[in-house]
Amino acid sequence: MHAHRSFVGSVVLLLALGSGDAFATVRYVNNDGICGGNLPCYTTLAAAIAASSAGDEIRVQPGLYNTAAMITVDRPLLILGPQAGVNALPSQGSTRVPGDATSEGILDGGGVLGTIVRITASDVEINGLEIRNGTGDLVDSPASLALARVTIRNNIIHGSSGDEGVQLRNVADALIECNRVYGTAGDGINLCCGATNGIIRFNELHDIASLDAAVYVYNSTNTTIEGNLVYRTANNEAIKLGAKNGSDAAGTGGVILNNRVYDLKQDGVAVYQSNTEVRCNEIYNSTSENGGIYLAYAISNVSVEDNYVHDNTFNTAKWGDPAGIMIGTAVNAPSITVTGNRLVNNSPNGATNRAVGLLTARNNWWGAADGPGPVGPGSGDLVSTNIDFTPWLTSAPAPSCPSVGSCGTTPTPSLQKSWGQIKLLYR
Template structure:
């Protein structure tokens, strides 16, 4: 069925039109962007033009809006042009409330198909206000390398991976993942178990992941493990103001330049799977880990390592984080240069701050003005050797940690 397009009812006389063109006040004609309604006729869906979302996509022109009525859509949507998808809850924050499925536009793809797949080279796609659930593949997949994606106000749950994302190119248009509820995407293990997975073998650029609610993932809420290798690091990556409850790991960060991880709140119960709240791994330069709150659970609060590549990270800044009741608070296993300052680490079941003996920094690491206390074994322990504080390879200055090793790295 061909969609009906609304045309503005403004008609100029020939003389007036000529006058406007002559004075330069008229603008060139532009295509009218349509709103295409999809769904089954009902009290909440007056005059739909197509029964399926894919029918709406096929009928649309680039730039159109597909408005999807409440209902369940058992289909896999192939997005072949720049479109705006507005579910029944478009604009409504998905992090809380939204408990009535009858008011949702539910995309539940069959079997091992993906809810929304953005086709190769397609950019500027918005997906707003849906529930996307129970796929044995991905809830949303943008691996074919466009940019300018907005994924907001969606409940993404029960899929293999919630959002499998790629948007490469330092000149690409900004993309945003925000105000979503991304939880329990553990279908088809062991391949699944992540909320947002940055994959495709290339670094994702100009992406902000902000103000989302994550939880219940057996792998990680945000996982950049798909950009291994160091050849194309992620650029302009911001992960801020998210909450995470009872996921094994909140963040796996690998192969990124100047990522900013700020003001996230992470909590985990003692019975949940063990895993670091944040793992910053190989070939990451200039990471800023700022003002995060990490509470409870098995595993390290912030772990810095080189498990997924030979090159330790560099120029790392870990500041004003609060870490309570983890196994270790901060664990450094590999890092060439960085600063740890003004952090609070308390009630770890092992060590508060631990620097392993294998760490061989190119520039001495600086530990400054941290408070680490009430930890079961050591409040601060540096096992390196060198010309730094108390015979370590690093500089310790103005820290408060009553149980320190070697003696003298803390006040």
């Protein structure tokens, strides 16, 4: 459902952009005011935006752009840095070098500017820039404006001393993909405040110091969080879906699919919102006080399937028996499905249910052919009482998850079929 929507929406957007090319002006930005002879030429991105009309394309050339005032994107624009369409992810072999002004278009807040880029219009795409050194949200949109189709793609975003890397508020159909985000005091990527049908996919986030999560989504509906790589979180989760105070518990969360997260202070995936699928995620080397996958508050209708949660040593101070899959006290446990997961070498438990109702956790691999212990008969990961774990898998299931989309050097869309759905990837 989510993937089909993103395909249709992306095709419509591409067609719309294509139909306007004949009328759009291409504008150039370079500190030297020459832009290699390309006209019209501007020395700042803000000046190019001020001169533009809706649907124009702005091409920012390599250089260091010291940004003393917030740049406001207040009309539909395609803003392309010199690395537009170029993979930014080290894990996928990117050769991009942050801080290299000969190859990157660097918007630098100098460590004193709060927000560097603020988006106040729909149909904006920012692609291939480096955005760094601010004290607030480096890229954001205000909650007071209902926007749609904002895309943040192929950027290197880092160095917020006080808040988020990207925070999009009240945006329908936001797409945040293929970005490298690191070194933020707040969340790396945040989607909130009335957002609907957002997609956060194929990003690499690391060295995030947020007290919430590297990827934090709250007060939002029907979000897809797919194929992200998250590592080295200093204080809290890798991925959190739902408000940390539980106020989103009755809402529709969406899908958390195929993310790989490791070296974590707290949970790999925290779900605080109902009607959510958690599938095909890998979580390891977490020291969480809760667990690898943690369900909390009065949530219901959550499926936890085909995840690989392994080699985690959890902090027992809070619960005593945190687990690879941890069900909190207020969860509607009978409405939760846990199946097809690989739970291996998690200490103290592979699964713990602290809710009142029975948790159904059948057909999981517990790391041993004889099943889980100590409630069960086996030598695999431990389970608590109040869990129906029979039958269990006697060997590890073969991988059945879709491949993670790559962020290739050209933004050519290609079709990939997975899980019976069609999605658009940029390769």
